[in-house]
Amino acid sequence: MSSCSSGNGKNANKEKLVNIPVLELKSRDIEVPKTYVCDIQAVQFVEVRAKVEGFVDRIYVDEGQFVKKGQTLFQLTSNEFNEMVNSANAKMMQARAEAKSASLEVERLQVLVDKNIISSSELELAKSKRAVAESIILEAESILKNAKTGLSYTTIKAPFDGIVDRIPYKTGSLVTAGDLLTNITDISEVFAYYKVTENEYLQYMREKMEEDSVGLKEEFEDDITLILSDGMEYPLKGKLETMEADFERGTGSIAFRVRFPNPDQLLKHGASGKVQMTNMLEDIYLIPQKSTFEIQDYNYVYMIGKDNKVVVRSFRPMQRFGVYYISDGFQEGDRIIFEGIQQVSDGMEIEPSPVTELEAYDTLSTSN
Known part of the structure; x- marks a missing residue:
């Protein structure tokens, strides 16, 4: 009677084991x-700004228009700069005339010195005046160059092929040096x-x-x-x-x-x-999120030992991948509870029900 009673108790305990889906982990390579x-x-993105002060005389382009490199965008009033160029040209002509006169004087005195009519000191003085006249030419050339540069700044051209952005200043607006006229984008x-x-x-x-x-x-x-x-x-x-x-x-x-x-x-x-x-990612493991739980920012799963007893284990996910966690902290053949984690506890013995890879992965979304 005692033997029969003992056998019936074991069968009763076995019948009480909970049947839980269990997933055997396998490493895999995935593209994430x-x-x-x-x-x-x-x-290329360039701010087109005015380099000189003046009124906007003409606008040759429109907002959103495609322009080519060197194409004229804006024309500022240039009367003042034209006058500066004319004045510089006049000074240049005067300087060249004075230099030519000084050269002729040197040539004339050279003849007289060669004939011993005058002393060489007068010739040296004439050569000094010629050198001064030549230096005045260089100064006039610099002034003319600066005047022409200033005049060129009144015509604003595209620095490269691109699209014209917003044009805040309209015709007749006064702009100063540094004001933004538009942007050009390639x-x-x-x-x-x-x-x-x-x-x-x-x-x-x-x-x-x-x-x-x-x-x-x-x-x-x-x-x-x-x-x-x-x-x-x-x-x-x-x-x-x-x-x-x-x-x-x-x-x-x-x-x-x-x-x-x-x-x-x-x-x-x-x-x-x-x-x-x-x-x-190579040799990693996909852990379904429904197989995990979180306590104070730590992730856990229920592992199943050889004796089919439940063991709680923490793991550190590398990142999320859709409805999975990616981790490298497991070994080939490890078994975890796939679903029903609310029905188990640490140390509990269960009746494992193997889950195939098709059921565990292919039927779930892997979208990121």
Whole structure:
């Protein structure tokens, strides 16, 4: 009777074990997209400012118009500068005439000295006057050059091919030196600047050095995606070109620069968006978020031992990937409770129900 009673007790305990879905972890290699907020800037952006004071006489372009390098944009009143050029020209002509007269005087005295009619001192005095006249020519040339430069500043031309921005001053407006007349932007291509942390920078540099050591080029450098502010993907891919020299104080981040072609001029200077890059992670484990719980900023899962007993274990996620945590702190063959974590506790024995990879991963969203 005692033996029968003991056997029935064991069967009763076995029947009381809770059947819980259990997932066996396997390492895998995955491509993880990651996005960074970026600032979009034109490859060339120049403020066109007045260099001299004057009234806006004519405006040859309109806002939003495409202009070519050297094309005239604005004309300021130039009467004053024209007079300065005319005055400088007159002084130049006078200086040359005086220099020519001084040269003729030297030649005349040279003949008289050669015939011993006059002393050589008079000739030396004439040569000194000629040197003074020649120096006056140089001074006049400098004044004329400055006058012409000032006159040229009254005609404002495009520094390169680009698009005209807003024109705040209209015809007849008085502008002073330094006033902003407009901006010219070249958006045939654009730069997207985004910031990464120091750890991400170190990871990128190590991968780059590893690729360079075997003579390979990182594929993602020429395959960077831009997500526009409306959530749509920009159709053309970008190329990672360079980075800043220093880390930003306070944030500890450093900016990378990506160049995107912009043949249709869809992207504008000052726009915003997100740069999306794809990183390859090797030998990592995907932990479903519904298999985890969090206590005071620490993440935990329920591990299943060989005796089918539950053991609480903490882990540190590398990052989130859709409805998963990515971690490298597990081993091949580790078993965790897939779902139903509310029904178990530490040290509890369960009846494991294996979950396939198809059930655990392929039926769940992996969108980032």
